[in-house]
Amino acid sequence: MHDHAQAFNMLFTDLVEKILSMADSPGRCADFLAENLRALIGARTVLVLECTHFSGERLHEIVSVFPERRRSMGYHEAVQSIAETSHDLDHTELFEPHTHGPVAEALGRLGIGSAIVAPIKHGGTRMGVLLLLDLLDTTGSRTIMETLDRLTPAFSLVLRNAFLYNNLELEVARRTRDLEERTASLQAALAEKEVMLKEVHHRVKNNLQIVTSLLFLQADSSKSAALRDALKKSRGRIQSMALVHEELYRSEDLASVDMSEYVKKLCADLSEALEITVPIVFRKCSLKLPITQSIPCGLILNELVTNALKYAYPDNRTGEIRVTMSVDNGLIRLVVEDDGVGLGPGHDDADSCSLGLSLVEGLAAQLHGCLKITDKSVDEPGGSGVRFEIDFPGEET
Amino acid sequence: MTQHHGLNIMIVEDERIISMMLSRMVERLGHHVCACVTSAPAAIEALDHIKPDLAFLDINLEGEKDGIDVGMVLRERLGIPFVYATAYTDTETKARAAATAPLAFLAKPIDLDSIKSLCDLVAD
Structure with a gap:
């Protein structure tokens, strides 16, 4: 008997090692266990059931059955009832039919012989139950049960591990889905914001359009x-602002203005509005300014180009107006230059010009810039005309 | 420019102040505004009774139909020349508008000179 027990012990030790080596696959592990236990112990059917909880009720799902052809037994009401009763057991127990108790009655309903019921648990954690049904021989069952009590915790850990791992995978999948949903909703919000921003630029431009119409009326x-002339100047200033909003509306990021495009359009508009055909030379630059800088910049350009168009070349004098915008090391340089009659005598609209010049000074200050006015007939030998130069720090767009 | 009688001009524009300005500009050039409406259905209905020489159409109008629907009627049913005046046009709208073969596209802000040249073009 002692030798018999020792042999069993060795076999079970071997089983534990094998079980642990198959820990990554509880199904395969359970199959191995069921098949080997059936051979060792001599039971007609071996069932491994995992206890799960669903809506507060305990369910016992088949992890493995041997032989496979008796799988339907695992669903039998009597087997499920034995599994349920097994929760009251602390240790593996042997049950005989034709005795009292729910397990004995269930065995009767199944019409089978004695059975060993082994709770699968480690510590206080219950993972399932192992059923050896319809034993061929009950001699030595005590040793079997003692050994099963030492074996089941290892298998319980395998099931627990798989359960945790599955939960982890489910949790990862849930969080991935959450993240995807949140990204999608953020993208939708961003698209909505863009539409709204576009609408705002559109409205601002429209409203400025109405303001210029009011000034026209x-x-x-x-x-x-004199009043008509003053109102016309105001219209021009407002239109230079409306143009900023038009360019913003057209821009890809809805936040910055392509100054090349802006200067080109502004100069064309001004030449047309003033009906002056002095050529304006503008070299293309790749400079984008945010709205905070493009509005003052646009107003400055409007004043300087208008001024040059109107006063630099009186009496059919010929020449050109040069507009340059460049950026060097974060410093933006705006230059409006002509070869005309200069600032001295020759322009008779001193009052309105001085407003224009004050606006340029004020706006240059607003840009934190430095305004330099050069009368080339004074400062350059043989030179003529005026050069306005404003250097201001670029803002991060 | 040759001497001509004033043209009858229709204005379709849902922004009242802009249509007022347009009316003034047209009148100042010696033409007559025969209809000034704010929607496409109103314009199409008005065209049952009046026959303008030239129409200024805003593309984006209040309601479901837009200025291009009016342009279609003017082109296909009546053969009256018309001009689209609009602030913004995406490529798709522009293509749809161009398909109705307008006399011109007038960019806003509208200026007196462009109105004058267009009226002169029609009057000749």
Whole structure:
């Protein structure tokens, strides 16, 4: 008997090692266990059931059955009832039919012989139950049960491990899905924001359009040439702002203005509005300015180019106006230059010009820039015309 | 430019102040505004009774139909020349508008000179 027990012990030790080596696959592990236990112990059917919880109820799902052809037994009401009863057991127990108790009655309902019920647990954690049904021989069952009690914790850990791993995978999948949903909703919000921003630029441009129309209507109903002229200047200033919003609306990021495109359009608009054909030379630059800088910059350009168009080349003098925008080491340089009559005598609209110049000074200051005005007839030998140069620090766009 | 009688001009624009300005500009050039409406259906209905020489159409109008729907009627049913005046046009809208063969596209802000040249073109 002692030798018999020792042989069993060795066999079970071997089983534990094999079980642990198959820890990554609880199904395969259970199959191995069921098949080997059946051969060792001599039971007609071996069932490994895993206890799961669903809506507060305990369910016992088949992890393995041997032989496979008796799988349907695992679903039998009587087997499920034995599994349920097994939760009251602390240790492996042997049950005989024709005795009292729920397990004995269940065996009767199944019409089979004695059975060993081994709870699969480690510490206080219950993972399932191992059923050896319809034993061929119950001699030595005590040794079998003692050994099973030492074997089942190892298998319980395998099941627990798989359970945790599956949960982890489910959790990862859930979080991935959450993350994807959140990314999608963020993208939708961003798209919505873009549409709204576009709408805002559109509205601002439209409203500025209405303001210029109002100024036109006011000028149209005025008999004073001076007032009409003043209103026309105001229209020009507002249109230079409206153009910024138009360029913003067209821009890809809806936040910065392509100054090349802006200067080109502004100069064309000004030449057309003033009906002056002095050529304006502008070299293309790749400079984008945010709205905070493009509005003052646009207004400055409007003043300087308008001024040059109107006063630099009187009496059909010929020449050109050069507009340059460049960026060097974060410093933006804006230059409007002509070879005309210069600032001295020759322009008779001193009052309105001085407003224009004050605006340029004020706006240059707003850009934290430095304004330099050069009268080339004074500062350069043989030179003529005026050069306005503003250096201001670029903002991060 | 040759001497001509004033043209009858239709304005379709849902922004009242802009249509007022347009009316003034047209009148100042010696033409007559025969209809000034704010929607496409109103324009199409008005065209049952009046026959303008030239129409200024805003593309984006209040309601489902837009200025291009009016342009289609003017082109296909009546053969009246028309001009689209609009602030913004995406490529798709522009292509749809161009398909109705307008006399011109007038960029906003609208200026008196472009109005004058267009009116002169039609009057000749």
